[in-house]
Amino acid sequence: MKIIVFDVGGTAIKFGMVDENFEMIFSGEIPTQEFEHKGNMVMAALESRLDEFRGRYDAIGVSTAGQIDYANGRVVGGVANIPNYYGSEIRKVFEDKYEVPVAVDNDVNCAGIGEAHFGAAKGCDDFLCLTYGTGVGGCIYMNGDVYRGSRFAAGEFGHMATHKDGRMCTCGRIGCYEAYAACRVFTDAVSKRMGRPMTGREIFEPENINNPIIVEELDKWEDEIALGLRNLCYMFNPTLIVLGGGIMSEDLIIKHVNEKLYAQLEENYLHVKVVKAQLRNKAGMFGAAYLANEKLKTWSK
Numbered sequence: 001m002k003i004i005v006f007d008v009g010g011t012a013i014k015f016g017m018v019d020e021n022f023e024m025i026f027s028g029e030i031p032t033q034e035f036e037h038k039g040n041m042v043m044a045a046l047e048s049r050l051d052e053f054r055g056r057y058d059a060i061g062v063s064t065a066g067q068i069d070y071a072n073g074r075v076v077g078g079v080a081n082i083p084n085y086y087g088s089e090i091r092k093v094f095e096d097k098y099e100v101p102v103a104v105d106n107d108v109n110c111a112g113i114g115e116a117h118f119g120a121a122k123g124c125d126d127f128l129c130l131t132y133g134t135g136v137g138g139c140i141y142m143n144g145d146v147y148r149g150s151r152f153a154a155g156e157f158g159h160m161a162t163h164k165d166g167r168m169c170t171c172g173r174i175g176c177y178e179a180y181a182a183c184r185v186f187t188d189a190v191s192k193r194m195g196r197p198m199t200g201r202e203i204f205e206p207e208n209i210n211n212p213i214i215v216e217e218l219d220k221w222e223d224e225i226a227l228g229l230r231n232l233c234y235m236f237n238p239t240l241i242v243l244g245g246g247i248m249s250e251d252l253i254i255k256h257v258n259e260k261l262y263a264q265l266e267e268n269y270l271h272v273k274v275v276k277a278q279l280r281n282k283a284g285m286f287g288a289a290y291l292a293n294e295k296l297k298t299w300s301k
């Protein structure tokens, strides 16, 4: 049994092949010029890989940016950065053409499912997963499954309001969590004050991490991260919160965020642990593989 998987992001498309033990046999990235961030070209880029490997997979799993109607495998929102992608009938188009089951879900949901079955949240039935990048994405995992909401848009933690009269968010509203807690906000602030563009990785180099400007900006950013997590703890009372995305793999951030969060919680919330994601940039593909395998179990053409 093999499953071909994709992870469609705003800036990159990754793909891979997973076997019956959920081992990734190989993985790669589709060159940007093949899809140029346009929805119709994204579909064509996926199809070219599906054609290339046809006959070598039993199911297709797609983890993708945007709000996804999970039941129908259709893109229903949140893809302003990928023109023409809205409305794409990923499941129908691929099931009709390739005659294998197709599972499609939002990328953070897929990351959460990946972490739940193969990573940092293995064995945990109630947890939250957040990813910090250019924005903040979220996945609500409850009672052993993703909670997707009435219109497949639950868990968009990046747009909960944490600052009244605050900054303008990319969504056009004011004071959203991601306008303060996204990784990009931190790297932009550091770059501005340091007078040169700096990536997250550079900031955490030993020669930079103790720079007073960086220490100060890191502290401010971690305060923002913890503030949002505090709200989520009071809403969901989770045992575990998994943080993913670029620099969340830094142990220092996880340590500080745990400390800042505990300082704001009371007794019945204090058992929560904030941990880093384990599957790194393959979490979405593993989650999509899991969903595709579930579909395969009940598949009849």
Ligand SMILES: [Zn+2]
Residues within 6 Å of the ligand: 158, 159, 169, 170, 171, 172, 173, 176
């Ligand atoms: Zn927003």
